[in-house]
Amino acid sequence: MMNTTWTIARKESAQMLRSQRGLLWLLTFSGLLSAFSLLLVSNTELSLLDNAQVVYMMAGTVLAAGALLVAILGSDAYAGEKERGTLVPLLCAPIAANALLAGKAVGLLAAWGVMFAVATPYLWAVGASGQNLGAALFYLALFGTPVVLGFGYLAMALSARTGSVMTSLLSTVTLLMLAASPLVIGPGLRGTAVGRILDVINPFAGALNTFDSVIIDSDPFSAQTGRLVLVGVWLVLCLFAARRSASRPDF
Amino acid sequence: MKTRNLLLIAIFSTFLFVSVSRAAQPPVSVDLQPDAENPISPIMGDHLRFWSTLKNTGSSPMEGLVVWISLVEIDPGNEQPVDLEDWSAQKAVTGASLKPGESLRTDWPMRLIKGSDYRVVVSATDRGGRQVYTSPTVQFHVRQKPVLQAGRVLPVAAGMPLLLIGLMVFKKTGQGRGNRNNVTT
Amino acid sequence: MIDIENLRLSIEGKEILKSIDLHLRPGDTYGLLGPNGAGKSTTIFALLGLRAYESGSIRVLGGNPMEEAVAIRRSVGVMPEKAGFYDWMTALDYLKWYARLYGSEPVNRDLDMMLEKVGLGTEARRPIGAYSRGMKQRLAVARALITHPKLLILDEPTNGLDPKGRREIHNLLVEFAAEGKAGVLLCTHLLDDVDRLCNRIGIIDNGRTRLEGSLGDLLAEQGGGQRYRLRLETDPDTTNLPAGVAIAGHEGGWWRVQAQVKPSEGPPALWGELWRRGWKIMEIRSEASSLEELYMSHTGQDKHYTQEAA
Numbered sequence: 001m002m003n004t005t006w007t008i009a010r011k012e013s014a015q016m017l018r019s020q021r022g023l024l025w026l027l028t029f030s031g032l033l034s035a036f037s038l039l040l041v042s043n044t045e046l047s048l049l050d051n052a053q054v055v056y057m058m059a060g061t062v063l064a065a066g067a068l069l070v071a072i073l074g075s076d077a078y079a080g081e082k083e084r085g086t087l088v089p090l091l092c093a094p095i096a097a098n099a100l101l102a103g104k105a106v107g108l109l110a111a112w113g114v115m116f117a118v119a120t121p122y123l124w125a126v127g128a129s130g131q132n133l134g135a136a137l138f139y140l141a142l143f144g145t146p147v148v149l150g151f152g153y154l155a156m157a158l159s160a161r162t163g164s165v166m167t168s169l170l171s172t173v174t175l176l177m178l179a180a181s182p183l184v185i186g187p188g189l190r191g192t193a194v195g196r197i198l199d200v201i202n203p204f205a206g207a208l209n210t211f212d213s214v215i216i217d218s219d220p221f222s223a224q225t226g227r228l229v230l231v232g233v234w235l236v237l238c239l240f241a242a243r244r245s246a247s248r249p250d251f
Numbered sequence: 252m253k254t255r256n257l258l259l260i261a262i263f264s265t266f267l268f269v270s271v272s273r274a275a276q277p278p279v280s281v282d283l284q285p286d287a288e289n290p291i292s293p294i295m296g297d298h299l300r301f302w303s304t305l306k307n308t309g310s311s312p313m314e315g316l317v318v319w320i321s322l323v324e325i326d327p328g329n330e331q332p333v334d335l336e337d338w339s340a341q342k343a344v345t346g347a348s349l350k351p352g353e354s355l356r357t358d359w360p361m362r363l364i365k366g367s368d369y370r371v372v373v374s375a376t377d378r379g380g381r382q383v384y385t386s387p388t389v390q391f392h393v394r395q396k397p398v399l400q401a402g403r404v405l406p407v408a409a410g411m412p413l414l415l416i417g418l419m420v421f422k423k424t425g426q427g428r429g430n431r432n433n434v435t436t
Numbered sequence: 437m438i439d440i441e442n443l444r445l446s447i448e449g450k451e452i453l454k455s456i457d458l459h460l461r462p463g464d465t466y467g468l469l470g471p472n473g474a475g476k477s478t479t480i481f482a483l484l485g486l487r488a489y490e491s492g493s494i495r496v497l498g499g500n501p502m503e504e505a506v507a508i509r510r511s512v513g514v515m516p517e518k519a520g521f522y523d524w525m526t527a528l529d530y531l532k533w534y535a536r537l538y539g540s541e542p543v544n545r546d547l548d549m550m551l552e553k554v555g556l557g558t559e560a561r562r563p564i565g566a567y568s569r570g571m572k573q574r575l576a577v578a579r580a581l582i583t584h585p586k587l588l589i590l591d592e593p594t595n596g597l598d599p600k601g602r603r604e605i606h607n608l609l610v611e612f613a614a615e616g617k618a619g620v621l622l623c624t625h626l627l628d629d630v631d632r633l634c635n636r637i638g639i640i641d642n643g644r645t646r647l648e649g650s651l652g653d654l655l656a657e658q659g660g661g662q663r664y665r666l667r668l669e670t671d672p673d674t675t676n677l678p679a680g681v682a683i684a685g686h687e688g689g690w691w692r693v694q695a696q697v698k699p700s701e702g703p704p705a706l707w708g709e710l711w712r713r714g715w716k717i718m719e720i721r722s723e724a725s726s727l728e729e730l731y732m733s734h735t736g737q738d739k740h741y742t743q744e745a746a
Binding site: 018020023024026027030031033034037038040041052118121122124125126128129131216217 | 416
């Protein structure tokens with residue numbers, strides 16, 4: 001099973017990196033971070049707090065872009081192959097359903113890894129003279145990975161179940177926007193009972209709150225354990241949904 | 252007779268003066284000193300420590316004391332109080348009690364977030380009193396450190412997109428060469 | 437190699453397969469005929485364990501596809517109806533990658549030979565995105581054969597091919613079947629393909645098997661064989677006919693003959709034999725074959741009629 005998983009994963013990763021579309025996505029992402037960095041470079045009077053805020057915002061942007069990318073790739077994973085006629089030949093090969101899912105998940109992980117690698121020089125450039133850069137990178141990896149992979153599994157679950165790229169993409173992106181919505185509602189609304197409940201169950205908010213806690217407030221690891229459990233539960237639930245759908249995909 | 256009256260007036264005045272003086276003296280003394288190991292010329296990111304000593308100089312015990320630290324930026328044109336949220340985790344001591352003659356010594360650690368001129372002061376009040384007692388202020392200057400260096404940002408901001416464009420061009424030309432080598436019959 | 441008995445299968449509450457029987461032995465080239473929507477592709481998916489069935493039984497290479505799907509597929513080469521590929525890969529890279537899914541690591545030389553066989557030798561290193569539909573169809577055949585399967589399943593393999601292409605695919609399949617041990621299941625609605633390639637057929641319609649058995653026997657029972665009309669230069673000697681040829685009539689200058697030919701030989705050998713016996717053939721026209729009559733008589737009805745002939 002590991003061989004077929006790895007064979008699928010290599011193809012998925014190569015598809016991202018070797019295709020013009022994948023490189024274009026990376027270029028767009030890089031351009032966004034470049035614009036972000038250049039906007040700040042003229043301001044030499046930034047405080048440490050401001051600098052930490054920049055690193056926090058950049059980490060949040062990387063997380064959001066990563067989740068969006070895997071939502072797109074995950075939505076294409078089954079339904080896109082079905083629409084292009086490549087799913088049936090894949091299903092006719094001796095690959096267990098879980099192996100196929102795992103291979104595609106590794107492909108999503110590779111895409112996230114590439115985005116992380118592209119973002120690291122930017123985070124270093126803006127954050128090296130400030131505070132908590134190492135922590136920022138560590139927690140972006142520790143929290144960002146399960147959040148992003150969870151959205152990937154969710155997109156694949158919808159992709160396999162619905163057989164439509166459009167349907168699964170719209171659904172996943174809508175959910176992603178809802179998860180990211182605490183960013184746009186003010187701290188006042190976030191402080192209400194409903195806002196606090198949403199914060200507790202929202203993995204995206206959990207990751208962002210962790211970035212805030214470690215990058216800006218310099219809080220220790222022990223203060224993040226509750227949110228780590230939250231993102232872990234999110235990942236497991238999405239994986240479960242994906243395995244169920246992938247066992248009988250719509251082809 | 253005259254001499255005796257003058258002596259009585261003098262004794263009475265002295266007694267009255269001492270009483271009034273005693274009544275005007277605050278029951279608390281608050282002192283604030285920088286730690287001896289504080290850097291002489293601190294820069295953004297450095298840590299400073301201040302020590303406050305609160306002494307009950309009155310005759311009655313003080314209950315429910317609240318002692319807190321405040322920071323004010325005094326840079327000309329930027330005068331404003333500073334929110335210590337990100338500067339210090341230790342912002343107040345509450346609930347302490349002091350018997351007459353007792354002292355409370357507290358340390359106040361602080362991380363320097365922004366470059367400017369500052370004054371720090373410690374204030375105290377108790378449950379029963381109506382006054383706030385303050386320490387003398389301690390003034391210090393924090394040197395600015397450039398946290399965003401153009402020499403680091405510009406190469407990355409320009410270099411990464413160029414690298415990716417180069418990869419795209421390389422892929423495209425590689426494909427074109429491959430297609431030319433496979434001529435359809 | 438395949439034994440299906442009374443298979444029932446529904447998809448989303450709709451009964452697709454109502455009563456399917458199919459028996460394919462080692463060495464058989466089995467033609468599964470049926471109109472569009474009869475259930476041919478669904479039967480294939482059930483064989484591969486991709487669709488769960490409700491009742492009946494399926495054994496493929498001795499295993500139950502509901503329990504041993506992965507193990508069964510390891511020995512099965514499949515050419516699905518839609519020949520989908522990853523356009524950014526070259527044919528060579530794709531076949532190598534696909535073979536890995538079967539646990540195989542073919543060398544470039546073997547892959548080049550296979551691509552040469554399907555007529556893609558010079559295109560092996562071009563991205564598949566640049567291929568025509570016919571080229572992709574050939575590549576799909578290569579994909580099915582590259583893993584040296586024990587059982588080959590092809591769904592409409594000659595779709596989109598010109599007559600030359602169809603003949604090349606036929607030759608490949610004949611070569612594969614001639615090795616003797618493997619089985620071929622050919623799903624198609626093209627009677628010419630079945631006529632040329634298959635020794636056993638099954639006709640399904642509306643989810644039911646209408647007819648199944650050896651092609652020769654079924655045609656013989658029908659009064660079978662292929663029908664032709666021949667215009668001759670002179671009147672022939674009708675007492676000296678080769679084996680497998682019968683005269684069906686003589687009307688308006690045309691001699692109507694019924695000929696039983698081996699799928700691997702086709703009629704040309706027959707015309708040569710007739711010529712040697714004094715039949716100076718000037719024109720040949722094919723009439724509606726018996727297979728077509730067999731097919732037409734067993735489809736478009738709703739009766740359940742299964743005939744097993746040896």
